[in-house]
Amino acid sequence: MAEVTMDKIVSLCKRRGFIFQSSEIYGGLNGAYDYGPLGVQLKNNIRDAWWKEMIQLHDNIVGLDASILMHPRVWEASGHVSNFTDPMVDCKQCKSRFRADQIDLNAPCPVCGNKGTFTAPRNFNLMFATHIGADVDAASTIYLRPETAQGIYVDFKNVVSSSRVKVPFGIAQVGKSFRNEITTKNFIFRSCEFEQMEMQWFCKPGTDEQWFPYWREQRMNFYVNRIGIHPEHLRWHQHGPDELAFYAKDAFDIQFLFPMGWQELEGVHSRTDYDLTQHQKFSGKDMTYLDPETNEKYIPYVVETSAGLTRNVLMALSDAYDEEVVAEGDIRTVLHFHPSIAPVTVAVLPLVKKDGLAEYASKLEHELRDDFATYYDQSGAIGRRYRRQDEIGTPYCVTVDYDTMNDNTVTLRFRDSMEQVRVPVSELVATIKKATKDYKRV
Numbered sequence: 149m150a151e152v153t154m155d156k157i158v159s160l161c162k163r164r165g166f167i168f169q170s171s172e173i174y175g176g177l178n179g180a181y182d183y184g185p186l187g188v189q190l191k192n193n194i195r196d197a198w199w200k201e202m203i204q205l206h207d208n209i210v211g212l213d214a215s216i217l218m219h220p221r222v223w224e225a226s227g228h229v230s231n232f233t234d235p236m237v238d239c240k241q242c243k244s245r246f247r248a249d250q251i252d253l254n255a256p257c258p259v260c261g262n263k264g265t266f267t268a269p270r271n272f273n274l275m276f277a278t279h280i281g282a283d284v285d286a287a288s289t290i291y292l293r294p295e296t297a298q299g300i301y302v303d304f305k306n307v308v309s310s311s312r313v314k315v316p317f318g319i320a321q322v323g324k325s326f327r328n329e330i331t332t333k334n335f336i337f338r339s340c341e342f343e344q345m346e347m348q349w350f351c352k353p354g355t356d357e358q359w360f361p362y363w364r365e366q367r368m369n370f371y372v373n374r375i376g377i378h379p380e381h382l383r384w385h386q387h388g389p390d391e392l393a394f395y396a397k398d399a400f401d402i403q404f405l406f407p408m409g410w411q412e413l414e415g416v417h418s419r420t421d422y423d424l425t426q427h428q429k430f431s432g433k434d435m436t437y438l439d440p441e442t443n444e445k446y447i448p449y450v451v452e453t454s455a456g457l458t459r460n461v462l463m464a465l466s467d468a469y470d471e472e473v474v475a476e477g478d479i480r481t482v483l484h485f486h487p488s489i490a491p492v493t494v495a496v497l498p499l500v501k502k503d504g505l506a507e508y509a510s511k512l513e514h515e516l517r518d519d520f521a522t523y524y525d526q527s528g529a530i531g532r533r534y535r536r537q538d539e540i541g542t543p544y545c546v547t548v549d550y551d552t553m554n555d556n557t558v559t560l561r562f563r564d565s566m567e568q569v570r571v572p573v574s575e576l577v578a579t580i581k582k583a584t585k586d587y588k589r590v
């Protein structure tokens with residue numbers, strides 16, 4: 149296995165249209181990225197796998213799509229206005245800004261090299277403020293949401309009264325979040341605009357202790373079994389007393405071995421009744437739940453699963469990336485995506501363009517579209533076309549050749565093993581579906 153570096157991932161992402169720097173022709177914007185044709189497909193596939201896992205395959209979880217812009221009091225209640233800060237220092241010489249906890253304040257400035265020039269640390273709020281309406285005054289200040297979770301808390305009562313859900317139940321949501329991050333290196337790992345996949349599990353106080361390990365197990369299984377991540381690239385990190393939010397009972401991060409080392413991928417948090425209680429206090433509205441069977445009234449406790457979708461994309465790319473020595477001096481770059489998240493599932497390739505092969509292949513590609521994300525490629529030598537598909541992680545290539553014209557069979561090539569088998573066209577869809585179901589990560 150070749151060493152996976154961030155430079156290699158960034159270069160492949162740009163070369164093959166997964167991810168671009170935002171506003172690149174203007175010099176780029178720090179902390180913002182555009183997902184190209186393959187990147188958006190990969191991201192959507194991971195999002196859909198998460199949505200299916202949480203909503204379709206679990207009992208009692210419903211979806212929500214809350215707005216990004218919310219009443220400013222939401223963020224006072226949640227504690228983000230007063231506490232969602234990083235300590236920052238500025239270099240007095242070059243004006244560069246750093247997180248005080250990430251640099252050595254006695255060392256020279258990493259940008260201009262001057263010594264002893266840092267300001268005292270100041271707290272800097274990570275929320276992006278903007279204005280709503282025509283007046284630009286303090287009363288019109290609102291924030292881009294820094295997490296999707298608060299939309300779920302604020303709509304808790306609406307969901308209970310409209311969906312007939314009963315505690316314990318969950319509300320799941322995927323969407324954009326924004327944080328004015330100063331340290332935005334490491335590509336899409338930490339960006340100012342990103343996407344989260346969050347689920348709040350509302351349960352009876354006391355039962356949270358049983359749900360917390362349940363959700364931890366579910367979430368780890370998701371990465372190994374559904375996204376196909378190497379289990380040895382995943383581990384747990386329990387928050388110590390100085391990492392734990394003051395209201396949290398417990399918190400574990402799922403960490404992934406990114407190219408720059410072990411880092412957080414998802415948090416599973418036991419958040420008690422803190423958020424709902426805060427919203428009850430700040431809004432003056434009743435946030436209690438009335439148990440229809442026992443008539444007990446209480447504010448539910450919450451176990452939260454909070455994953456970064458864009459960070460999941462970086463994980464999927466890093467875990468899948470490989471450079472394999474095929475023969476002496478011949479290295480193939482390959483992304484071993486699980487077939488269920490690969491941006492293209494099946495590429496259809498005519499061996500040559502002439503003698504009706506291209507027309508046959510093109511027709512077949514159209515027929516496969518109903519079942520798979522497909523791609524048609526007729527240009528260049530067949531070996532090069534296979535390599536192009538390997539590099540974007542396409543798990544199956546179907547080649548139409550002269551035999552196809554006589555007996556309606558095609559060559560099915562598997563990305564990981566490069567094995568080729570002959571399959572009747574009539575059995576192609578079923579064969580690919582079975583291979584996807586039985587897929588084992590190399």
Ligand code: GAP
Nearest residue numbers: 295297337338339342413414415454455456459
């Ligand atoms: N509601 C809880 C919450 O937002 P968090 O640990 O701050 O918790 C959850 O964020 C997840 O969101 C992280 O594990 C990470 O995957 C993702 N995330 C957070 N900040 C991010 C950023 N600036 N860029 C990309 N992903 C980020």
